[in-house]
Amino acid sequence: xxxxxxxxxxxxxxxxxxxxxxxxxxxxxxxxxxxxxxxxxxxxxxxxxxxxxxxxxxxxxxxxxxxxxxxxxxxxxxxxxxxxxxxxxxxxxxxxxxxxxxxxxxxxxxxxxxxxxxxxxxxxxxxxxxxxxxxxxxxxxxxxxxxxxxxxxxxxxxxxxxxxxxxxxxxxxxxxxxxxxxxxxxxxxxxxxxxxxxxxxxxxxxxxxxxxxxxxxxxxxxxxxxxxxxxxxxxxxxxxxxxxxxxxxxxxxxxxxxxxxxxxxxxxxxxxxxxxxxxxxxxxxxxxxxxxxxxxxxxxxxxxxxxxxxxxxxxxxxxxxxxxxxxxxxxxxxxxxxxxxxxxxxxxxxxxxxxxxxxxxxxxxxxxxxxxxxxxxxxxxxxxxxxxxxxxxxxxxxxxxxxxxxxxxxxxxxxxxxxxxxxxxxxxxxxxxxxxxxxxxxxxxxxxxxxxxxxxxxxxxxxxxxxxxxxxxxxxxxxxxxxxxxxxxxxxxxxxxxxxxxxxxxxxxxxxxxxxxxxxxxxxxxxxxxxxxxx
Numbered sequence: 242x243x244x245x246x247x248x249x250x251x252x253x254x255x256x257x258x259x260x261x262x263x264x265x266x267x268x269x270x271x272x273x274x275x276x277x278x279x280x281x282x283x284x285x286x287x288x289x290x291x292x293x294x295x296x297x298x299x300x301x302x303x304x305x306x307x308x309x310x311x312x313x314x315x316x317x318x319x320x321x322x323x324x325x326x327x328x329x330x331x332x333x334x335x336x337x338x339x340x341x342x343x344x345x346x347x348x349x350x351x352x353x354x355x356x357x358x359x360x361x362x363x364x365x366x367x368x369x370x371x372x373x374x375x376x377x378x379x380x381x382x383x384x385x386x387x388x389x390x391x392x393x394x395x396x397x398x399x400x401x402x403x404x405x406x407x408x409x410x411x412x413x414x415x416x417x418x419x420x421x422x423x424x425x426x427x428x429x430x431x432x433x434x435x436x437x438x439x440x441x442x443x444x445x446x447x448x449x450x451x452x453x454x455x456x457x458x459x460x461x462x463x464x465x466x467x468x469x470x471x472x473x474x475x476x477x478x479x480x481x482x483x484x485x486x487x488x489x490x491x492x493x494x495x496x497x498x499x500x501x502x503x504x505x506x507x508x509x510x511x512x513x514x515x516x517x518x519x520x521x522x523x524x525x526x527x528x529x530x531x532x533x534x535x536x537x538x539x540x541x542x543x544x545x546x547x548x549x550x551x552x553x554x555x556x557x558x559x560x561x562x563x564x565x566x567x568x569x570x571x572x573x574x575x576x577x578x579x580x581x582x583x584x585x586x587x588x589x590x591x592x593x594x595x596x597x598x599x600x601x602x603x604x605x606x607x608x609x610x611x612x613x614x615x616x617x618x619x620x621x622x623x624x625x626x627x628x629x630x631x632x633x634x635x636x637x638x639x640x641x642x643x644x645x646x647x648x649x650x651x652x653x654x655x656x657x658x659x660x661x662x663x664x665x666x667x668x669x670x671x672x673x674x675x676x677x678x679x680x681x682x683x684x685x686x687x688x689x690x691x692x693x694x695x696x697x698x699x700x701x702x703x704x705x706x707x708x709x710x711x712x713x714x715x716x717x718x719x720x721x722x723x724x725x726x727x728x729x730x731x732x733x734x735x736x737x738x739x740x741x742x743x744x745x746x747x748x749x750x751x752x753x754x755x756x757x758x759x760x761x762x763x764x765x766x767x768x769x770x771x772x773x774x775x776x
């Protein structure tokens with residue numbers, strides 16, 4: 242993944258580098274010359290504009306957005322940074338930043354551009370604080386915006402400082418820190434927008450690293466042959482980024498053409514030898530079309546069909562609504578389950594609990610919200626147990642059941658471990674009716690059917706769920722038309738029928754409806770008792 246530039250000046254040299262390297266991303270500070278913007282846009286690259294503002298007071302963020310709007314209107318750049326830079330990265334300020342960054346993305350949308358948010362410094366936010374920024378991540382992922390990270394190396398190991406592991410298993414605390422962030426998002430079931438590294442290079446990492454290296458020029462004498470010079474390190478980092486080409490859009494070196502003397506140690510434009518080395522190293526890497534940032538799911542005309550109402554009509558007495566008795570909570574680790582675009586739903590994902598068939602919704606809830614999972618509620622939308630269908634997670638929320646795909650799936654789980662157990666007939670019938678009800682909703686609301694898959698059949702899911710004894714039914718339902726409530730067959734349990742009618746009679750009498758109670762008794766209850774007793 243060829244290195245782009247964070248351009249602050251020296252436009253002639255910048256143009257020569259861009260023509261030679263064709264980097265996927267180029268960033269401009271304040272001034273974005275039309276010739277350079279058109280050059281990068283012309284080969285499919287991503288152009289980003291950053292408007293500098295020294296005052297980064299959250300209370301005056303609206304003023305900053307007005308500055309951005311003035312600079313971006315009429316500019317051909319494809320993306321704009323709409324977040325304070327390396328500021329408000331923890332605690333309550335991070336939560337507030339998330340809400341303001343959403344407003345920034347909305348500005349970008351009004352301008353017809355991609356919003357770039359976060360702009361987090363090296364190693365920030367702390368992994369335990371990411372959940373505070375979750376609303377902005379979810380909005381960006383849904384609407385096709387980008388998350389900006391800064392990654393710098395330093396000390397004797399340069400851009401390899403703090404990196405452990407090899408290949409795609411390599412993780413870092415300075416460079417390759419973004420992989421730890423992606424790991425968090427995977428565990429937390431949070432949709433992560435694509436990432437762009439909007440500052441990179443060699444910087445001073447003290448107190449974490451003893452050697453002060455303010456810019457690659459200050460570190461040249463420190464790097465042993467096995468580490469290599471800055472161009473060698475950058476090429477190694479670029480190859481690692483390319484391993485995540487589906488998650489990372491591109492990256493830029495910081496400080497090109499900087500006028501401020503404090504950034505002189507970063508400025509490639511004043512170091513012709515290193516600039517030539519960098520150009521040659523980058524040209525050795527594959528020249529690919531710039532990765533396109535994710536696009537918003539095409540709008541779907543979602544009709545206002547009540548999902549719960551459809552469930553009631555199809556499931557009747559089998560349905561138990563437990564959303565109020567098993568409420569979502571705010572997880573100290575992951576925050577709350579987020580909302581989603583209903584038009585993006587395309588799959589019914591079927592699971593098993595991998596526990597006993599007697600496992601109740603309350604037990605599942607306690608496990609999912611407890612110390613082992615720390616989720617914000619039950620990870621599923623619907624849970625089948627003992628022939629009943631429990632509505633446990635509101636369908637408008639993305640739950641925690643299919644890593645990276647939660648915004649797209651409706652999750653149905655059957656209590657039991659179907660790697661070893663056989664499915665009870667009552668649960669099989671409940672699953673058929675549940676899938677049929679969901680398909681009926683999808684047909685009415687979305688104008689199409691949904692796919693039906695077992696958890697382990699979905700992309701990227703290394704799991705045996707829902708078990709080999711449940712999968713045949715899942716695959717049958719995947720090809721079956723929407724089911725209707727099955728007619729009652731066989732002999733009814735007259736003991737239950739008589740009890741229900743007697744209870745109905747008592748309720749009517751308590752409500753002062755004696756005539757109605759007598760009618761039920763004459764017409765139905767007496768006959769039910771006779772049939773119960775075999776008379």
